[in-house]
Structure formats: structure tokens, C-alpha cells
Amino acid sequence: MVKSFSKSKRTPVRLRHKIEKASSAKQRKARKLAKQNPEWRSRLKKDPGIPNLFPFKDKILAEIEEKKRNKADEAQRLRDAAKVKKSGGANVAATEDEEMDVEEEEEEDSDEDMDENDTDVNSSNPMAALLASAQARAADYEKDGPSGDMGNDDDEDDDVDGGVDITANISADNRNPDSSRKAFDKIFKQVLEAADVILYVLDARDPEGTRSREVERQVMAAQSGEKRLILVLNKIDLVPADVLNGWLKHLRRYFPTTPLRASTPASNAQTFDHKQYTIKNTSETLLRSLKSYAASKQLKRSISVGVIGYPNVGKSSVINALTSRLNKGTQSFACPVGSEAGVTTALREVKVDSRLKILDSPGIVFPAAVNDEDRNNKQKKKAEHEARLILLNALPPSQITDPQPAVTMLLQRLSQSSTLYEKLLQHYGIAALGPFGQGDITTDFLVQVARKRGRLGKGGVPNLMAAAMTVATDWRDGRIQGWVEPPVLRITDDAEMGDNASAEVGPTSDQKIIVKEWAEEFKLDGLWESTSGQ
CATH class of the missing domain: 3.40.50.300 (P-loop containing nucleotide triphosphate hydrolases)
Structure with a gap:
């Protein structure tokens, strides 16, 4: 029998529902604020590592350290080998001399054994001795080998091995x-x-x-x-x-x-x-x-x-x-x-x-002459140099720090031709560009590219860096049409070149002779005449 003055310890259902409703509202508010926050945050969770209660934690850590140590030793060995190969010092020569001495001693021992065997064979069978002598001379010839490659020039059916x-x-x-x-x-x-x-x-x-x-x-x-x-x-x-x-x-x-x-x-x-x-x-x-x-x-x-x-x-x-x-x-x-x-x-x-x-050979950017003015404007020249290399497709993505100056240079180059400029806008589905936002055409272009290609961050903020990398990749793969027009050199005769030798009218007469001789050596003279229009 329940006493009339006692109270139940059970929580009312309406109170539990109120708590759940407040919690859901708080979570919705937090998600909304996270979407409006332009700061980028990684969605990848941090690796918690190996738990302390794991029974084999010490063994796993020891194996990881051993792998790191072996990798470091291998890298050091490769560096030492590269140093020795580059220096070409006396130690390498001495080592090679010692190896040659050992090989010579082994060859002398083998010759002595061969002589003893020949003596035994001579006493029993003269034809066997002659055959053994021929085999020994053939082995010596194959070991020394002829100098140079005297193969057939017309052997075009040989399989080409990998490099x-x-x-x-x-x-x-x-x-x-x-x-x-x-x-x-x-x-x-x-x-x-x-x-x-x-x-x-x-x-x-x-x-x-x-x-x-x-x-x-x-x-x-x-x-x-x-x-x-x-x-x-x-x-x-x-x-x-x-x-x-x-x-x-x-x-x-x-x-x-x-x-x-x-x-x-x-x-x-x-x-x-x-x-x-x-x-x-x-x-x-x-x-x-x-x-x-x-x-x-x-x-x-x-x-x-x-x-x-x-x-x-x-x-x-x-x-x-x-x-x-x-x-x-x-x-x-x-x-x-x-x-x-x-x-x-x-x-x-x-x-x-x-x-x-x-x-x-690996691709290299051939150095150009640098004058004093370029050294004074080092930071500006560095940005322009990187932008030029991006348009030349000479930089891997890992070495690109800021692709936006390259996009600016590309827009300036393509704007000189109305046809190429229209094709660029059509490629990304852009109607027109204008000095909107920060008053920069490049920024407006990248904003529209980011929206068209889905290069957006949290809260729908356009990621200009990702959009610029997209444009650089499309330019590298030829999806964006663009080229540099060939120069037109004024053609003059020899008499005019003698009167005005300082004028730059093209290559010299000596170089023209060299070009003609080299073209004849490679049989390039007259090739593609019908298509090149020369």
C-alpha cells in the first residue's frame, strides 16, 4: 500500500522530452554557425595512436623505430656512395687495384689448374687436349671482349629495351x-x-x-x-x-x-x-x-x-x-x-x-642573365618568374606557392585576341567579366570559376587558390587555347646589311651557312616544304 504523502522518484516524460528538444536545438545552432564560419577545418580526425592498455604497444613502437633507423642508414649509405662517385678519389682507385690483384691471382690459380688438367689430358688423349685448349682461348676472348660496338647498322628489328x-x-x-x-x-x-x-x-x-x-x-x-x-x-x-x-x-x-x-x-x-x-x-x-x-x-x-x-x-x-x-x-x-x-x-x-x-635528361629551367635592376626588385621578379614558369608548365604542383599571378598573366595574354578570350569564357560558362568585388578582374574570374567547378569552402565561400590551380591544370593539358604569335623579321639583302650592320634583321650569313650544312647532314633540307609554305 502506497502512502499518500510519498513522492515518486521517476522523471516526468515531458521533462525528458524538453531536454532532448533543447539539445537538438543547440546542435542545429552549432551546425549553422559552423557553415557560416569561413575558416577551413579538416574533417579528418586526429590519429589517437596506440592505446596504453594494448599489450603489444612496446613491440610495435620498437618495430617503427627500427624501420626509421634502417631508412636513415640507407639514405646515409646512398649519400656516401654518391660522394665517393663524385670525388673519384684515391680510395676508389686503390680498392679497384686490390680487386684487380685478387682477380689476377684467381686467374693465375685457374691457369695453373688448367695446365695440370691439360697435362693429364695430353697423356691420355691428344684430341681432348686440343679441344680443352680451344675452349680456354674462347673463354679468354669472351672475357676481354672487343672494344666498341661493331653491330650491323641495318638491324632495325631489334627490340628496344627500356631505358x-x-x-x-x-x-x-x-x-x-x-x-x-x-x-x-x-x-x-x-x-x-x-x-x-x-x-x-x-x-x-x-x-x-x-x-x-x-x-x-x-x-x-x-x-x-x-x-x-x-x-x-x-x-x-x-x-x-x-x-x-x-x-x-x-x-x-x-x-x-x-x-x-x-x-x-x-x-x-x-x-x-x-x-x-x-x-x-x-x-x-x-x-x-x-x-x-x-x-x-x-x-x-x-x-x-x-x-x-x-x-x-x-x-x-x-x-x-x-x-x-x-x-x-x-x-x-x-x-x-x-x-x-x-x-x-x-x-x-x-x-x-x-x-x-x-x-x-630531367627538365631544367635554363638560367637567364640577371641585371642590377632585377636584383633590386627581387620579390616582384620572383613572383613574375614563378607565374611565367606556371604558364610554361615547368613547375610541378608541389612547387607552386600562388597560382593567381599566373592566371592574371594568362588573362592579359588572351585578352589581346578577342577570339581566344571568348573561347576562355565559353570554356568555363562565364558570360562576362567586370571589376566587381574587390575591383579586380582576376578575382571575379576565379570566383566564377570556383562556382562553376565547385571549388567552394565551408559556407559556400569560393576557394580562389583551388580555382586558380584548376585554370593552371586546364592550360597545361591544352583545354584552354592560347599561343604566342611568331615574330616577323624584316628580310634584307647583303648590300643593305653591309650599310646597316647594327640593325637586327635575323641570323648572320655564317649561321645561315651552318644551318644549310647541318640540314644536309641530317637530310632535313626540303622536308615538309609543301605544308610549311617555305
């Missing part, structure tokens, strides 16, 4: 001129010393931007002018026919120049159809020219062809296109390729046949 790295990985920050200079001294000079022919790969959208006069001067001066230089205009499917022909006509006044379409474009790329300049025709023409030059030299060794150029101009794709001609048109993977810059990190040697081998 072999002949140096350690080389990394450089192309934004820093000092780092570019070190990479230039380390990579380009190695290629120049080892190669007989230099293929200088240029981007057809901006050939002068990817061209260095210093490189051309050093190639011309190397070994008293014995080196040969050929300009390769790559990515020709990204420019129209009149622009391509104008650049070919301009560059052929300085060096032999050949067009090349090394690979298929990226998806949704805006390309132009050049009927004669296909991947098969251009690569076969270049390979045939190199093989004819190698055959004309009649050397006992193979001809080395070094491929140089800015990052992401298609050097490795050029080598793959050349080697695919030997694999009966099948795709070649002699050199790794990628859409981003910095895929090739070491000098790589690809053997084409017994007469020809190609050296693939």
Missing part, C-alpha cells in the same frame, strides 16, 4: 635561380659532354619562352663546333597551321628545325588537325634523319643523341615516339611520362640500335 638510369636522382627547385644554375651545370653539361647531337625540344605554344640563347652558344662552342643542334617543335597539335608555319620559318633561320607530335593530347584538349604532321610521320622523319647522320659518320661507336628542354615540354614523349617506330608502331615505355612536370629525375639511356642511343 637505364645512368645517374642518381636530381632534384631542383626551378623557382630559385641558384638552384636552376646548379641543375644547369650538373645536367646540361653532362649531356653536352656525352652527346654528339642535341635535340632541343620546344613548346609550340611558346617556343621563345622555352628557348635559351646560352644553351645554343654552348652547343656551338663545344668541341670546336663538332656538336650538332636540332630544334624540335613539340605539341604542334595545340596551335593552328599559320602559327606553326610562322614559327618553323622563324626558327629555321637559326638552326635546323623539325615539327613533332610526340603523343596524344589529354582528354577534352582543344587541338588542331594537321594532316601531314601526324605522330607517325613526324617521328619517322626525325628517326630517319638521326639514323642517316649516324650512318654517314661511320664511327666504330654508336652516336649519342641528348634530349634537353624545359620541364614538361615532352622530352620523354619524344623518345617514346622514336622508339615506338622500331616496335612496329606499338606504344613504347622506354621512358616514364606524365602530365605533370618532374617525372624524369635522372639521366636515362635508351639504346635504339648498334649505331644510335638516346639520352633522356
